[in-house]
Amino acid sequence: MRVPVVQHRSRRRRALRRRALWTGGELLVTAGVVLLLLVVHQLWWTNREARRGADHQVQALERQWATPGAGGGTTPSANSGTAGGSSPSRPTATTPADGSTPTTSPGSATTPDRSQAYAILTVPRLHLRVPIAEGVSKRNVLNKGYVGHYPGTQQPGQAGNFALAGHRNTHGEPFRYLNHLRVKDTVRVETSAATFTYTVDKILPQTSAADSGVIRPIPRSTVKPSYGYSRPGYYITLTTCTPEYTSRYRMVVWGTLTSMRPRT
Template identity: 90%
Template sequence: MRVPVVQHRSRRRRALRRRALWTGGEFLVTAGVVLLLLVVHQLWWTNREARRDADHQVQALERQWATPGAVSGGTPSANTGLAGGSSPRPSTAAGGSTTRTGSAGSTTPRRSQAYAVLTIPRLHLRVPIAEGVSKQNVLNKGYVGHYPGTQQPGQAGNFALAGHRNTHGEPFRYLPRLRVKDTVQVETSAATFTYTVDKILPQTSAADSGVIRPVPRSIVKPSYGYSSPGYYVTLTTCTPEFTSRYRMVVWGTLTSMRPRT
């Protein structure tokens, strides 16, 4: 009976295979840990940091506005007339009463400057508004961004805003919870403007520029929007969650203005 002889070459091949499998396993485990850390960073750490910074900015604006005579440079301020010098016109408030509405002024804030505060009671949201929609300098800080070229709070036309739905503070994560007749408040150094939600576009193209025009109307879904000039606010965010393929749009109409005393 012959005893099989194990060749050294066969041993080396098996050892190399074991080493390759071990190295591959280590690589997969390391890659999994790195990927997990990236997910934690995006979903937890960026939210934590952005929300903290946004809260601090809201508090800074409130302290600034509480200082008698303090108005930040470039911050819009209310006046006694509409943009262009026309007289203020009445509008019907949410409770049915008639109030006088004025403009937020024609001064444009500096790029990336936080100059107003957005409050949405249904969403328990209170967040700073900054000029522009730069990801790095505005949206990723947890702020809501004002679309350049659209109107300022209280002005005739469309005051259009954008905010993240996921990560970096995700201020608009629960925007789909808004309903018609909910209120949206915008505070500036001069006044608080209250808009009432009256139209919601659940989904449209990311390139649908019609939703932020002075008279907002979707160019993708023309049945959504307005047909006459007014005083509007537009809130936009990505949809569905964790994608940027489409946009959700919420519109409201100015119903009251309360000057800051």
């Protein structure tokens, strides 16, 4: 009776295959865990940290403006993100609701230092209250959960276009639900000098990321010219990425200055 002989070479091959499969499975599980952690970091941790920092900055601005002699028309310092520097003049008039130029300017402001927080944006429909900082740097402004002011555009209450940008997803995502805004909704901008109320009157659901016309002094899309304005006024522009979790296009919400209230 012959006894079958198992070749050592065959056993070694099977052992190597098992070891390779086991190692490959471990690597796949490890890669999956790392990817999951990255997703959690982007979608949860960055939001948590940015929102906490933005809330603290809002509170710091409110405390600064409430301090006698400190809030009366100063802009925040570049180092602290609170007050210090030149003061914007107090608004003295209410802008007509149709956006036409008022007989008396409702206010002006010196340009804050880059990346400093100097105003607060409040959007009641979105339950949003967030700092506004100078510039649209991702690292120094947007990724902190702030809304960024486009350099070269006007300041709150000035004739022209006060243009802002904010993240749609991650890093606080202040403009996550910008698409929920409707015509006649209000948007408030508080500074150390006054509170300016803008009323939403135009919405551009999607345009090119390179559509610079939307932030011009008389905002009008260069991609979709039927969207925008045709005469000077006092405007606010809110921009964010669209669709969600992409940066291919931009969504734009426009409003017109309808009232102002000096800070007392």
